[in-house]
Amino acid sequence: MATTTGLESLVDQIISVITNDGRNIVGVLKGFDQATNIILDESHERVFSTKISLSYDMLFCLKHEGVQQHVLGLYIIRGDNIGVIGELDEVLDASLDFSKLRAHPLKPVVH
DSSP states (O other): OOOOOOOGGGGEEEEEEEEEEEEEEEEEEEETTTOOOOOEEEEEEEOOOEEEEEEOOSEEEEEOOOEEEEEEEEEEEEGGGGGEEOOOOOOHHOOOOOOOOOOOOOOOOOO
């Protein structure tokens, strides 16, 4: 009897992966295997921050660092490093202003 991971319906969809070390990687799921190793295409890592920098342009103002997005391209994630996999709502995701979004980075999973 074959076991399934439930990822079949997510192939060629944009997903978000949170790894055991607290990274958030977003990309198009292209494939996976029985060990839940996954292949993402057009992927990028979202790095969350709570930092605020000071800007002295015309007026003194606080500038939030926001979410940095680092392009990864074609990316493979080992199944034993995956904490959570979820489908991404593209409409909601496109409506977010990542320059104003702040959050504490996730802490790694401790076994």
